[in-house]
Amino acid sequence: MNFAGGDDSGLAMDFFGQQTRARASTHRLVGLFGVALGLTNLAIYFALAGVFQFTYQLTALGARDYSRHGWFVKLAHYFGRDGIWNWELAGWVTLFATTVIGLVSWCKLRQLSRGGAVVAHLLGGRLVPFSTDDSEQRLLLNVVEEMAIASGVPVPEVYVLDEESGINAFAVGNEITDAAVGVTFGALKLLTRAELQGVIAHEFSHILNGDMRLNTRLIGWLHGVLGLVVLGRILTLDFLRRARTAEGQWVGPIFHPVLLPAFVVGWICLVAGSFGAFFARLIKSAVSRQREYLADAAAVQFTRNPEGIAGALKKIGGLRGHSLLATARAEEASHMYFGDGMKPRWFGFLATHPPLTKRIQRINPHFDGKFPAVSLERVLRESRVTELYREQGGKPVDFEKLAAIVGPAAAVQEVLYADAARKDPMAAATPPADPTGRRDGVPLVNVEFARVLLGTIPVPLHVATQTAFSAVALIYALLCSKESAVRARQLAGLSDRTEPGVTSELKRLLVLTDKLDAGHFLPLADLAVRALRGLSPEQFDSFQSHLAWLVAEDSQIDLFEYMLQRMVVRHLQPHFGPVRKPPVQYYSLKPLLADSAVLLSGLARIGSEGEEEAATAFRHGAALLPASAELKFLPLSECNLLQIDAAIENFAQATPPLKQLLLTALTAAAATDGLLQRREAELLRAIADAFGAPVPPYLSAAQAVTL
Numbered sequence: 163m164n165f166a167g168g169d170d171s172g173l174a175m176d177f178f179g180q181q182t183r184a185r186a187s188t189h190r191l192v193g194l195f196g197v198a199l200g201l202t203n204l205a206i207y208f209a210l211a212g213v214f215q216f217t218y219q220l221t222a223l224g225a226r227d228y229s230r231h232g233w234f235v236k237l238a239h240y241f242g243r244d245g246i247w248n249w250e251l252a253g254w255v256t257l258f259a260t261t262v263i264g265l266v267s268w269c270k271l272r273q274l275s276r277g278g279a280v281v282a283h284l285l286g287g288r289l290v291p292f293s294t295d296d297s298e299q300r301l302l303l304n305v306v307e308e309m310a311i312a313s314g315v316p317v318p319e320v321y322v323l324d325e326e327s328g329i330n331a332f333a334v335g336n337e338i339t340d341a342a343v344g345v346t347f348g349a350l351k352l353l354t355r356a357e358l359q360g361v362i363a364h365e366f367s368h369i370l371n372g373d374m375r376l377n378t379r380l381i382g383w384l385h386g387v388l389g390l391v392v393l394g395r396i397l398t399l400d401f402l403r404r405a406r407t408a409e410g411q412w413v414g415p416i417f418h419p420v421l422l423p424a425f426v427v428g429w430i431c432l433v434a435g436s437f438g439a440f441f442a443r444l445i446k447s448a449v450s451r452q453r454e455y456l457a458d459a460a461a462v463q464f465t466r467n468p469e470g471i472a473g474a475l476k477k478i479g480g481l482r483g484h485s486l487l488a489t490a491r492a493e494e495a496s497h498m499y500f501g502d503g504m505k506p507r508w509f510g511f512l513a514t515h516p517p518l519t520k521r522i523q524r525i526n527p528h529f530d531g532k533f534p535a536v537s538l539e540r541v542l543r544e545s546r547v548t549e550l551y552r553e554q555g556g557k558p559v560d561f562e563k564l565a566a567i568v569g570p571a572a573a574v575q576e577v578l579y580a581d582a583a584r585k586d587p588m589a590a591a592t593p594p595a596d597p598t599g600r601r602d603g604v605p606l607v608n609v610e611f612a613r614v615l616l617g618t619i620p621v622p623l624h625v626a627t628q629t630a631f632s633a634v635a636l637i638y639a640l641l642c643s644k645e646s647a648v649r650a651r652q653l654a655g656l657s658d659r660t661e662p663g664v665t666s667e668l669k670r671l672l673v674l675t676d677k678l679d680a681g682h683f684l685p686l687a688d689l690a691v692r693a694l695r696g697l698s699p700e701q702f703d704s705f706q707s708h709l710a711w712l713v714a715e716d717s718q719i720d721l722f723e724y725m726l727q728r729m730v731v732r733h734l735q736p737h738f739g740p741v742r743k744p745p746v747q748y749y750s751l752k753p754l755l756a757d758s759a760v761l762l763s764g765l766a767r768i769g770s771e772g773e774e775e776a777a778t779a780f781r782h783g784a785a786l787l788p789a790s791a792e793l794k795f796l797p798l799s800e801c802n803l804l805q806i807d808a809a810i811e812n813f814a815q816a817t818p819p820l821k822q823l824l825l826t827a828l829t830a831a832a833a834t835d836g837l838l839q840r841r842e843a844e845l846l847r848a849i850a851d852a853f854g855a856p857v858p859p860y861l862s863a864a865q866a867v868t869l
Contacts, residue, residue, distance in 0.1 A: 194445045195383050195442060195445065197441075198387070198438055198441040198442050198445060199259070199260065199263060199387075199438065201437070201438065201441060202259060202263075202387065202390070202434055202435070202437060202438030202441075203255055203256050203259050203260070205433070205434040205437050205438070206255050206258075206259055206390075206430055206431070206434040207251065207252055207255045207256075208246075209430040209433065209434060210251070210255060210427070210430055211241070211242070211246055211247070211248065211251060212246070213238075213426055213430070214237065214238040214241050214242040214251075215238075215242045215245075215246055217234065217235060217238035217242065218238045218239055218242030218243060219242075221235050221238070221239070234423035234426075259390065259434075262386075262389050262390055262393060263386035263387055263389055263390065264386060265386075265389070266385055266386040266388075266389030266392075267382045267383055267385060267386030267389075268382075268386075270381065270382040270385040270386070271378075271379065271382035274336070274378050274381060274382060275336060275740060276740075277335055277336065277340035277342070277736060277737060278318065278319065278333075278334040278335030278336070278340050278341045278342030278374075279319055279340070279342050281334035281335070281342070281378070281381075281495070282319070282321040282332075282334055282342040282344050284491055284495075285323065285332065285334075285344070285489060285491055285495055286323050286324075286325055286326070286489045286491075287321030287322065287323055287342075287344045288321060288322050288323075288324055289319060289320070289321055290302065290303060290320045290321065290322055292627075292628035292629075292692065292693065293628060298350045298351065299322065299350070301355060301358070302320060302322070302345060302350060302358065303320055304616075305355065305358055305359050305362050306318065306320050306343055306362055307612075307616060307689065308359075308609055308612045308613050308616065309359075309362050309363060309366045309464075309609070309612075310366075310688060311612035311615060311616060311685045311688065311689075311859065312464075312609045312611070312612035312858055312859070313366055313369075313370060313464075313856055313858055314847060314850075314851075314856035314857045314858045314859065315338045315341070315366075315369065315370070315688070315856040316338065316339060316341075316688045316691045316692075316733045317688055317689055317691065317692050318333075318335070318341040318342050318343045318369075319341075319342045319343075319692065319695070320342070320343055320344065321342060321343070321344035321345075322344065322345060322346070322347060322350060323344060323345070323346045323347060323487075323489070324347050325347070325488060325489070326346035326347055326348060326487055326488060326489070327346070327347060327348045327483060327538055328346055328348050328349075328478075328481065328483045328484055328485045328486050328487060328501070328503075329346060329348045329349045329352055329353065329474065329477055329478045329481055329484070329485050329500075329501065330345070330346045330348070330349060330478075330485040330487060330499045330500050330501050330503060331343070331344060331345040331346065331349055331361045331362070331364075331365055331499065331500040332344050332365065332495070332498045332499050332500065333365035333366070333368045333369050333374050333498070334374065334377070334378065334495075334498060335369070335374050335375075335378070336374075336375050336378055336736070337375065337736060337743075337854070338369055338370075338854075338856055339732065339733045339734075339735075339736045339737075340736040340737060341369050341374060343362065343365050343366075345358070345361070345362075346487075348481070348483075348538055349361065349474075351538060352477055352481070352536060352538060353473075353474055353477065354473065356465075356467055356469065356470040356473065357470050357471070357473045357474040357477065358474075359465055359467070359470050359609075360461050360462075360465055360467065360470030360471030360472075360473070360474055361461075361471065361474050361500055363460070363461035363464040363465045363470075363471070364457045364458060364460070364461040364471060364500055365457075365500065366464070367456070367457040367460035367461055367464065368453070368457055370460075370856065371453075371456065371457070371460065373453050373457065376449075376453075377450075377497055377498045380446050380449075380450075380497060381494050381495060381498075383442065384439070384442050384443065384446060384494065385494065387435060387438045387439045387442045388435065388439050389435075390431045390432075390434065390435030390438065390439075391431070391432055391435035391436055391439060392435075393428070393431050393435070394428045394429065394430070394431030394432025394433070394435055395428070395432060396428070397424045397425065397427055397428025397429075397431065398425055398428035398429055398432060443512050444512065446497055446514065447497070447512050447513055447514045449497075450497035450514040450515065451513065451514065451515060451516050454514075454515050454516060454521070455516060455521070455524065458471060458521055458524065458525060459524070462525060464609065465609060466609075468525045468526060469526075471525060472522050472525045472526050472529070474500075475501075475518055475521055475522050475525075476518075476522060476529075476533055476534060477533075477534070477536045478501050478518060479518045479519075479522075479533030480533035480534045480535050480536040481536040481537075481538070482536075482537070484501065484502075484518075485499065485500070485501025485502055485503060486502075486503060486504070486505065487499070487503035487504075492504060496514045497514040499514075499515075501515060501518075502514055502515040518533075519531050611859060612685075612859065615681070615682070615685060615859060616685070618682070619682060619685070619686065620674050622670075622671070622674060623636065623671065623674050623675070623678075623686060624689070626667075626671060626690075627686065627689040627690045627692070627693055628692075628693055629693055629696075630693045630694060630696040630697050630701075631663075631664070631667065632667055632671075632693075633690040633691075633693040633694050634660075634664060634694065634697075634705060635664050635667040635668040635670075635671055636671055636675075636686065636690050637687065637690055637694075637709070637727075637730055638656060638664070638668050638708070638709075638712060639668055639671040639672045639674075639675040640675055640683050640686065640687065640723075640726060641709065641712050641713060641723050641726065641727055642668075642672060642675075642712070644676070648715070649672075651715060652712055652715050653665060653668065653669070655711065655712075655715060656668065656708065656712070659704075659708055659711070660704075660708060679840060680722070680840045680841040680844050681840045681843075681844060681859060683722075683726060683844060684726070684729070684844050684847055684848065684859070685859065687726060687729065687730050688733075690730075691730065691733045691734060694730070694734055695734065695737045697734075697738075699738050699739075702734060702738050706731055709727040709730070709731065710727070712727070713727050721764060721765075721768065721803065721806065721845060722768075722841060722844065722845045722848065724803050724806075724807075725845060725848035725849060725852065726848060728807075728848070728852060729848050729851045729852065732851070732852065744811075744814050744815045745815065746815060746816070746817055747815040747816075748812070748813075748815055748816040748817065748820060749816075749817055749820075750820075751787065751788055751789070751820055751823065752789065754812060754813060754816060754820065754824075755789060755792055755793060756809075757808070757809035757812045757813060758784075758787060758793060758809075758824060758827070759784075759793045759794060759795075759796055759801075760796060760800070760801045760805050760806055760808075760809040761801075761806060761809050761810070761813075761824065761828060761849075762780050762783050762784055762793065762795075762827060762828065762831055763776075763780055763795055763796040763800070763801040764801040764806050765779075765783075765828050765831055765832055765842075765845070765846075765849075766779035766780040766783065766795070766831045766832075767798070768832065768841070768842055768845060775834075776795075777795045778834060779831045779832070779834040780793075780795045780831060781795070782830050782831055782834045783827040783828060783829075783830045783831025783832075784827065784831075785830075786823075786826055786827045786830055787823065787824075787827050810849065810852045810853075813853060814852065814853055814854070821853045821855065825846070825849070825850055825853070825855070828846060828849065829846060832845075832846060847859070
């Protein structure tokens with residue numbers, strides 16, 4: 163079965179396979195970090211046991227009565243009298259080290275669990291507003307929107323690292339519902355549209371392949387190991403204190419012999435923690451390098467333009483500073499970036515990314531290893547902002563005037579680089595092959611389809627997705643009934659329940675949404691989610707209740723409308739509080755047969771003209787499931803929305819292969835005649851989204867399914 167036509171099947175239904183492989187990688191990684199933790203514990207133990215043994219031998223020779231000595235000597239005699247190995251000491255060391263590492267990791271992961279926006283801010287990112295007038299930022303938003311719609315995920319928040327002049331990018335978050343994408347100032351200025359599209363496609367592949375969640379966990383685990391290093395520094399510095407004289411002057415550092423044991427323990431933690439951190443970084447780097455190759459390949463598949471991502475990599479190689487980052491947090495997030503953000507160390511063993519030449523040659527085997535000269539200063543000198551320098555005869559531009567164009571943060575960077583370019587007019591640069599610098603490559607049909615789809619959305623509706631107030635009204639409009647009597651009740655009820663002005667905005671948008679094809683509903687909802695994140699928690703609670711009422715008020719509750727409002731709420735919930743991911747409880751289809759019958763019976767009626775046709779569609783889908791003989795076509799009373807919702811909740815706790823199996827059966831049921839109508843296709847996308855699986859838009863009824 164080709165789920166989405168052409169080459170898109172790999173992006174659509176293989177999501178579960180990618181997640182399974184990512185989960186297996188996580189399990190292997192946990193095992194490797196467990197080994198690193200064990201080696202760290204052993205290092206601490208043998209270092210401490212050696213000190214105890216040395217202290218025991220030294221004090222035993224001097225005096226037999228060691229009870230008068232301090233607590234450290236007493237511990238040395240207690241643990242050192244039986245030789246170098248002591249099980250009790252090993253237990254205490256393991257408890258101490260594991261507690262410190264676990265507590266620090268837990269605190270860091272709890273901080274990062276608040277979503278990709280938190281990580282983006284920690285890395286120095288500035289949120290790009292929807293209403294930006296800056297051409298480069300507008301282009302970035304357009305590329306991200308196209309990639310999100312093409313891959314079937316909510317549009318992530320977009321950030322720019324204004325202080326970073328290298329070419330780099332990142333994707334951060336725990337789930338696709340809280341992802342954030344960012345690029346550096348240098349990437350925004352130097353990359354063409356095709357190259358930027360390749361970079362963003364690379365980052366989206368990390369989102370879809372489960373790498374993003376894995377990368378976030380890597381930060382937390384590595385931070386835990388580094389907690390021992392921090393503790394060691396605190397203890398060693400505590401040994402060297404300054405003192406105040408009678409005249410009030412500070413002198414020092416003064417050595418405090420009484421703190422010598424703390425100094426020794428501190429050095430043990432410092433050395434052992436550094437040892438553990440080295441191996442943790444080694445593991446992180448090895449895993450990251452392999453995932454980068456996969457993301458490069460996925461980006462090529464996604465855009466169908468190898469020269470896009472290859473061109474971006476070549477520009478990194480030709481740029482002074484390459485993809486290096488200046489932020490203090492570059493080390494802990496180094497594995498999250500598009501290019502290596504750190505200078506080479508340990509002969510490349512700790513490099514989180516493969517060499518640029520190898521990455522490019524995997525995309526273009528004919529690459530000769532020569533990088534074009536790239537100059538950010540030259541680009542800035544030719545930009546519309548630095549045109550102000552020439553207008554003013556080379557005199558410095560007024561900062562407020564510059565900030566009014568690009569914003570205060572970017573203005574600082576513009577001034578610095580434009581000034582440098584003015585002083586060095588011979589700065590080398592290779593002009594882009596396209597004089598506009600914004601020529602598209604040959605995109606994948608889904609990316610092109612997403613661009614066309616976005617272009618067919620009326621401008622007022624696209625604008626409505628950019629503010630929370632209008633986005634709320636837009637979602638209401640997508641859920642309003644087509645029947646005049648029902649719609650009148652819905653509008654009257656919303657007028658009583660919502661803030662003033664929402665109903666008038668809703669009526670304005672209804673004129674436009676009534677003319678939309680069903681294929682526009684989910685993309686519009688995905689676009690609106692960005693602005694809806696700006697609601698307050700109280701407003702979000704009201705929004706949820708209004709959505710539930712709006713769907714229930716429809717006398718003929720529509721399954722598609724119900725799934726649409728469910729999808730919007732699911733995408734927003736992680737932004738307003740922690741969401742507990744349901745654990746996997748079902749590993750075989752047998753306990754889910756009743757739920758399979760509910761979902762198949764409900765979906766079979768979509769697009770069917772009668773019960774007989776619906777029963778045929780049900781049998782068509784059920785034939786693809788094991789134990790299909792046990793599945794019975796249910797009457798409408800036994801597959802209502804409440805039962806369908808319960809069935810979806812149960813399947814959300816199934817293994818990825820079971821979810822994929824059910825979606826395949828549902829697709830077959832909906833496409834009994836060999837075609838998948840647009841509304842059926844969008845309903846399947848909404849159901850897949852409820853399982854946590856992004857599915858790209860369907861191209862057309864004729865291309866949707868080939869059985």
